[in-house]
Amino acid sequence: MILDELDRALLVLLLERPRAGLREYARNLGIARGTVASRFLRLQESGAIASLAPQVAPRAFGYAIHAFVHLDLAQGRLDSVVARLAEVPEVVEAHTVTGDGDLLCQLVARDTAELESLVQTLIAVDGVVRTRSQIALTQRIPRRTLPLVRAARWRARR
Structure with a gap:
């Protein structure tokens, strides 16, 4: 258009x-x-x-942690992994990417223990080979x- x-x-x-x-x-x-x-x-x-x-801030209802998780996937598993990730409410966004990793996910969690549990949930998804996580400290420029x-x-x- x-x-x-x-x-x-x-x-x-x-x-x-x-x-x-x-x-x-x-x-x-x-x-x-x-x-x-x-x-x-x-x-x-x-x-x-x-x-x-409306844009709703997860922090307003207890999700204090915002993390980025890179997923390395087994060949040919993208669609099935994305379908499974869509079932996890704390996965608020996911993008296929170039460079290191195949999928970049944004997650929210209430604390580090919940984040660890979420990462374990992701690594258990059939087709996910490896994860790398980063916790956002502060958002300097909002979307x-x-x-x-x-x-x-x-x-x-x-």
């Missing part, structure tokens, strides 16, 4: 003020509410707007997309 300046402007407003509502976005953009609604729907259907769900949207908008004006 190719985004035009109106799409980018709408995305910036959505990211800056996600609770403002379509009427407010239309007022800010100087266009009809129906235009905003159709653009919003098109952005959703295309996948440009990935989710409307964000607003700078990307702003940068794309800026580049389009050149």
Whole structure:
């Protein structure tokens, strides 16, 4: 999907003020509410707007540890390992990667004992050959997309 300046402007407003509502976005953009609604729907259907769900902080309900676990997998086992990992609630994200390891997982745990138990659960999954873990100390830059949207908008004006 190719985004035009109106799409980018709408995305910036959505990211800056996600609770403002379509009427407010239309007022800010100087266009009809129906235009905003159709653009919003098109952005959703295309996948440009990935989710409307709130972002929930696991730390708020006791998950004080955020860890990254690299998994080395046996050849041909990626799909079965991912299916099993999807059953573990504390695995909050997983990506296939290049370099060392085949899969990079983000886990949350309440304490180091729970993290150790989770890593043991992962290593027991058929197809996982080895794990390497790192505990995040602090999050310095949270997941964000607003700078990307702003940068794309800026580049389009050149």
